[in-house]
Amino acid sequence: MNYWLLIPAGIVILAIRDILQNRHTIQHNFPVIGHIRYMLEKIGPEIRQYLVANNREELPFNRGERAWVYASSKQENNLQGFGSDQDFNSVGYIFIKHAMLGLRLPDGHPNKKEPSAVPCAKTIGEYHKRKKPYKPYSVVNISGMSYGSLSAKAIESLNKGAEKFGCYHNTGEGSLSPYHKFGSDVIVNIGTAYFGVRDDEGSFSMEKLIKMTTDNPFIKALELKLSQGAKPGKGGMLPAAKITKEISEIRHIPMGKDALSPAFHSQFSTITEMVDFIEDMANQTGLPVGIKSAVGKTEMWEELAQYMVKTGKGPDFITIDGGEGGTGAAPHAFADHVSLPFNFAFTKIYKIFQKYDLTNRVVFIGSGKLGFPEKAMMAFAMGCDLVNVGREAMMSIGCIQAQVCHTNRCPTGVATSSKWLQAGIDPALKSERFYNYVKTLNKEILEITHACGYEHPCQMTMQDVDMVMGDNNKTSSLATTFGYNKTTVPFEGVTKLLDSKFLGGGKAGQLSVTN
Structure with missing residues (x-):
């Protein structure tokens, strides 16, 4: 039998099939060759990513940004030669102004060691006198990304890397999993579905929250999620295809159904009720409690600030998630047009709290593509005390920006529950990659800080x-651009911070111990 005849026979059969079907016009009008169009369309993102786009062209992260994360995580050369390829005149471009002489650290300074984390200058929960205040050991930490959205091996890798460096790991609204228990500090995110701390009817269970925090002393704070940058006011959804038996048990949700997070909380609907809920959780667990939110209208933020002044109660920290954030999938209108980007979102909220003299009572956390030294430094200059990194952390452990997180077909195993795809992740290796990335980010933040004289x-x-403002190529300071000057943060030196009994990362009172 001549097997070569099967090829033309197959082509003829395919052509007949294309002509007879009416679902795809291109295939009907151009039998056989019409399939090429769909093939090219399917691999179009990969073609643009690897062959067509230049180093600064792609979104959400361009090739230059990804290359810096990959090189940093692998301890490869992350420098660039022959000058910058950035457009210095583009609107929104930032310039960090260094001091003429800068700051030379004295011998014996703790930040002369390698690696040397930078603790948060403030202590979370100190103002409201929580039973268990918390001073993060690192100003750079892992943003909320749920087990379920990310794979078990991805969560494990991030947690082990975080433990090695000393930064905290936010659980995301998927709650605490076994893969968050490899030693790092943990902040538990509580979303609208109350995953992990819900009863059989899906309502919040204080009893479960108390048990979780009592059984796991590495939980250092609670974050009440109001919304996230990618889809504020939309809620969330974990596809049924990504729900395993383990995820079902952790979240207390049924198998075989999409896990839906409502758009809004059922425990409260007013600012007063929300603050009462925060205070109840803080009193019952002893932990600091904060809120995470994207920003749109600001009237309720104003109401919250006024209520905090009036009562002396309120969140211990506020995480502002920029609209450019997005470790979760979202409808395009929500992802592209609902909620303000970080720069505008943060400045609006900070100015409200500054007006009521609350800025040093609250720890401000920034989130939304801040996992690069220059962007983190801008956030600190604007008033952030901490920055959370999400997708940059994912890239450090192998994410290639395939943008198929919502399909359960992540090719690198980072954002899938498929055991086959996860098999390519070695947590021992990938945890080192994340550790190297956050260590490098921290190192360059410190270098810029010292160059500025601080x-x-x-x-x-x-x-x-x-x-850069785009007006005759003029530049303006952030103070002029956004209309405020950041409130001075009380600071007595890094050595003093490292001696705090509330220091996280397993480092509490480390100078007292070593000295």
């Missing part, structure tokens, strides 16, 4: 960063 990034001011 010891700690909390000392950065709105006058230390200029932004």
Whole structure:
């Protein structure tokens, strides 16, 4: 039998099939060759990513940004030669203004060691006198990304890397999993579905929350999620295809159904009720409690600030998630047009709290593509005390920006529950990759800080960063651009911070111990 005849026979059969079907016009009008169009369309993102786009062209992260994360995580050369390929005149471009002589650290300074984390200048929960205040050991930490959205091996890799460096790991709204228990500090995110702390009817269970925090002393704080940058007011959904028996048990949800997070909380619907809920959780667990939110209208933020002044109660920290954030999939209109990007979102909220003299009572956390030294420094200058990194952390452990997180077909195993695809992740290796990335990010943040003449990034001011405004190529300081000057953060030196009994990362009172 001549097997070569099967090829033309197959082509004829395919052509007949194409002509007879009416679902795809291109295939009907152009039998056989019409399939090429769909093939090219399917691999179009890969063609653009690897062959067509230049280093600064792609979104959400361009090739230059990804290359820096990959090189940093692998301890490869992350420098660039022959000058910058950036357009210095583009609107929004930032320039960090260094000091003429900078700051030379004295011998014996803790930040002369390698690696050397930078603790948060503030202590979370100190103002409201929580039973268990918390000072994060690192100003750079892992943003909320749920087990279920990310794979078990991805979560394990991030947690082990975080433990090695000393940063905290936010669980995301999927709750605490076994893969968050490899030693790092943990902040438990509580979303609208109350995963992990819900009863059989899906309502919040204080009893379960108390048990979770009592049984797991590495939980250092609770984050009440109001919304996230990618889809504020939309809620969330974990596809049924990504729900395993283990995820079902952790979240207390049924198998075989999409796990839906409502758009809004059922425990409260007013600012007063929300603050009462925060205070109840803080009193019952002893932990600091904060809120995470994207920003749109600001009337309720104003109401929250006024209520905090009036009562002395409220969140211990506030995480502002920029609209450009997005470790979760979202409808395009929500992802592209609902909620303000970080720069505008953060400045609006910070100015409200500054007006009511609340800025040093709250720890401010920034989130939304801040996992690069220059963007983190801008956030610190604007008033952030901490920055959370999400997708940059994913890239450090292998994510290639395939943008198929919602399909359960992540080719690198980072955002899938498929055991086959996860098999390519070695947590021992990938945890080192994340550790290297966050260590490098921290190192460059410190280097820029010292170049500006400061010891700690909390000392950065709105006058230390200029932004291109697009008017005859003029630049303006952040203070002029956004209309405020950041409130000075009390700071007595890094050595003093490292001696705090509330220091996280397993480092509490480390100078007292070593000295």
